[in-house]
């Protein structure tokens with residue numbers, strides 16, 4: 001292979017990698033699979049936003065309480081049919097104006113629920 005041909009292959013590879021990364025970004029599962037910046041959930045007006053979040057296993061998930069009162073979150077694995085399983089985050093108290101970060105170690109669909117406010121829930125899907 002001559003030098004010119006190698007250069008062309010290299011450029012093609014970099015472009016292909018770029019397209020691959022941006023395709024993932026559009027999936028809503030983080031910006032770049034290699035980088036895995038923190039995904040973000042806010043607690044505001046008695047709601048989690050977004051209502052459905054897709055993250056990678058091991059990707060940091062940052063939860064920020066923007067309400068002037070406390071929330072208490074429990075994150076639970078949800079089996080087919082809605083049955084709840086393993087608790088991934090156990091009753092974490094969030095003071096007003098604070099944030100914290102956790103990760104999910106197994107793929108699956110999880111429910112995040114506030115134990116202090118009825119109906120305050122959202123879904124987190126962890127993919128590999």
Ligand SMILES: [Cu+2]
Nearest residue numbers: 071114116117
């Ligand atoms: Cu709450």
